[in-house]
Amino acid sequence: MATVELTTDNFDEITSGDGITLVDFWASWCGPCVRFAPIYESVSEKHPDVTFGKVDTEAQLELQARYDIRSIPTIMAIRDGVIVFAQPGALPEQMLESLITQVRALDMDQVKAQAGHTH
Numbered sequence: 001m002a003t004v005e006l007t008t009d010n011f012d013e014i015t016s017g018d019g020i021t022l023v024d025f026w027a028s029w030c031g032p033c034v035r036f037a038p039i040y041e042s043v044s045e046k047h048p049d050v051t052f053g054k055v056d057t058e059a060q061l062e063l064q065a066r067y068d069i070r071s072i073p074t075i076m077a078i079r080d081g082v083i084v085f086a087q088p089g090a091l092p093e094q095m096l097e098s099l100i101t102q103v104r105a106l107d108m109d110q111v112k113a114q115a116g117h118t119h
Contacts, residue, residue: 003044006053008062014051016081020103021051023076025069027058033073036090043096050100077103082115 006014006023015021024040026033044052057064057072067076071088077099078084084103091099 003041003052003054006055006063007060011053011055011063014053015078018080019049019051020100021053021078022100023053023055023078025055025057025064025067025072025074025076027056027072029058030072032090036073039090039093039096043093043100046097047100075099079103079106079111080108082108082111084111 003024004014015023022040024033024036026037028034040052040054044050055063057069063069067074067086069088073090074086074088075091075096076083076086084106085099
């Protein structure tokens with residue numbers, strides 16, 4: 001699966017469902033973002049069950065503000081509608097793979113309980 005452009009219009013719809021969504025907050029003027037893009041794209045091809053989203057922070061100022069993105073690239077992982085990881089900085093391919101493995105292994109009942117969500 002290729003990457004999906006996330007906007008204010010589709011962000012909640014795509015990230016609130018079951019499953020894993022990774023989000024890459026980026027901008028075209030950001031060198032590390034541009035260098036990270038092919039890694040993100042390559043890893044997306046190996047994980048068809050994971051949604052790989054991209055937020056252009058220049059075009060999506062509302063999303064940038066909502067998630068208080070101060071540094072780009074910022075990588076966010078959302079599983080079953082809950083943000084389980086958010087960190088600025090481009091990840092090397094093996095760390096991105098490791099993040100996916102860790103997010104897959106989460107006990108979401110436990111995560112939601114800690115976050116104060118109820119079933």
